[in-house]
Amino acid sequence: MTEEDHEPAAGTHAGQVNMADVARRAGVSIATVSRALRGLPGVSPRTRSRVLSTVEELDYVVSPAASSLRGATRRVAVVLPRLDSWFASTMLATIESTLRQADLDVLVYQVGTEEKRTHFFRDLPTRRKVDAVVLVTLPIGGEEEARLDLMGVQVVIAGTRLRDFPSVSVDDVAIGYGAVRHLVDLGHRRIGMIRTFDTDGAQWASELNRLTGYLNAVAAHDLPDDPALVATVPYGIDAGAEGMRQLLALPEPPTAVFCYSDDIAVAAMTALSQRGLRVPEDISVIGVDGHALGELFRLTTIDQHVTDQARTASTMVLDLLAGHSLADSRVTLPTHLVERGSTGPPAPSRTREQRAGRTRSAQ
Amino acid sequence: MTEEDHEPAAGTHAGQVNMADVARRAGVSIATVSRALRGLPGVSPRTRSRVLSTVEELDYVVSPAASSLRGATRRVAVVLPRLDSWFASTMLATIESTLRQADLDVLVYQVGTEEKRTHFFRDLPTRRKVDAVVLVTLPIGGEEEARLDLMGVQVVIAGTRLRDFPSVSVDDVAIGYGAVRHLVDLGHRRIGMIRTFDTDGAQWASELNRLTGYLNAVAAHDLPDDPALVATVPYGIDAGAEGMRQLLALPEPPTAVFCYSDDIAVAAMTALSQRGLRVPEDISVIGVDGHALGELFRLTTIDQHVTDQARTASTMVLDLLAGHSLADSRVTLPTHLVERGSTGPPAPSRTREQRAGRTRSAQ
DNA sequence: CTGAAAGCGCTTACAG
């Protein structure tokens, strides 16, 4: 007797409490427990509350594995190149918050290297595990793209576009163009750019597009289009500093520099301050992102509202899972110039003479 | 006839291919398919390869939901306060890589606010969804701690300690002590600290411990222990700058400052450079973390090897899932002073006189 | 080496 009183409330077997345990204890059928638990109609208030209190008592939770054997998994995968960039972690943070509110669980997959990307698209580890996958700024080749169709789940693209998948992104060409234009408006003519390349050999759409925007603006405003004004450096913490060093080593350095990202811009500014050069008096710097760090360094930037992009992508996921068709919904979000202290008019005459002198003596 | 040839290779029904489809097509039983797929003994090489090629052909993948109905979920949850800090995103990135290699999937839960934390520990959303959960630097109260036992899964703690759960962390008291000691060795006596507090009201163990280390060192070396030398500022991008401003506003500012983290230290250094003060000539700055940004700013820091911590935590998870008991395995990893350019000897006489003068005229 | 069958823990028509 006393012995029996000590049997665990959790049921007779060692493992998890299951729905049968609850049903038995509440004196109803399994079906009724299931209905009561999910708030389905056809359960009397009394029965429902009895079930619910038994559930409480036994500290029972439904097995997601068993229930998803029929329906949805209520899981979403977020796939991104790396987590250690401001862009990526902000994306993931916002997507997680938004989806979690809708009671969805979020799985993360980092596919930063060529190898991991290949594996991912070959094995498609997300198949049958999730209801949807969000691909964040992934460089995707032709074969990989084809594999996407086999994924068997909803696909949303964030930070770029891909075929006719639902996507949210910004206009990176316009970003590059707008940055240069801002510098032109301030009176600059000799404008450099610092871009990065992935040491892994991947082609980043945004990277290419921002360069295109830069080049378009250079052409449109009839600026000097010296190829040496574009410094291309390997991605890394020091990238911006290295790029700036290259530009400063030119016979005729630029008076303003457009940087691929805020990270790059901040690093570029450290290289300037190490040389004793002032921003923006000696050289103007503009970035892209809206990184919190930019505020600290009074960096002028083009804000691409990453949080908004992430929220939009999340909403798309929610809509798709709700059964809405999102055919042809490729959203381009607006970006905004945020003027802070790192851009200003060039110091024209002095700089020009100095440069001319230096150029001649160098040759 | 021709019609039948056109039936989808995927099987007769619209949805997913299942194991029965594969079995039928390969002309074997479901049991054999299951065995072949998991490399179990008791399947002839011929049969195995036939099954495997059928699987290939039908592009079949096992349903994780169905197979986890018995065994493990092969999923691990990583729970952290926020993702938008260097520490957190580095942790998650490394844990994901490590666990992914072991073919485990990683779920993320951000519980940054008091409210989310309460919800998390009340609802325990990870129950029955994962095999293990890694709690990263989570401030955990008494009741929450009790709920952990109900989680029903393996628990690993990273970045701090909790009861006798397996954990990996560093000695934050030693970090605070070591930082101050480094400054003392350089000749500093008047040493400040910039700490932060969570705007959400949470108590961070590492925060408290580093302060304790600082205070211990101050006492041990008989340094001036003016309470005003500890600037406590709300967490945020500007925290370090704000803290430094407070310290500089003192009648007698410190000659060196220990910052809670590298982020804080970098922000503090921007405040200094805006005042035209040089690091380390006018004031020394030391941080904690080993953040990549620190390299860029030539910041002296105490590296807490976050990647190692993350790897250790991942290994613990793997061990636990392999059935090894990890009772009483609370690992404390070593930290290292990384001397870069932001700390140096004080400029004693000048500074002292100047201060003395200032102090008098101020009173 | 192989298969028929029970069972994992649910959900959902189908009866009543």
Place this chain on the structure above:
DNA sequence: CTGAAAGCGCTTACAG
């Protein structure tokens, strides 16, 4: 409003 039962897609003793 409630329950018995089939079925989701696997895994795993148990026979052979």
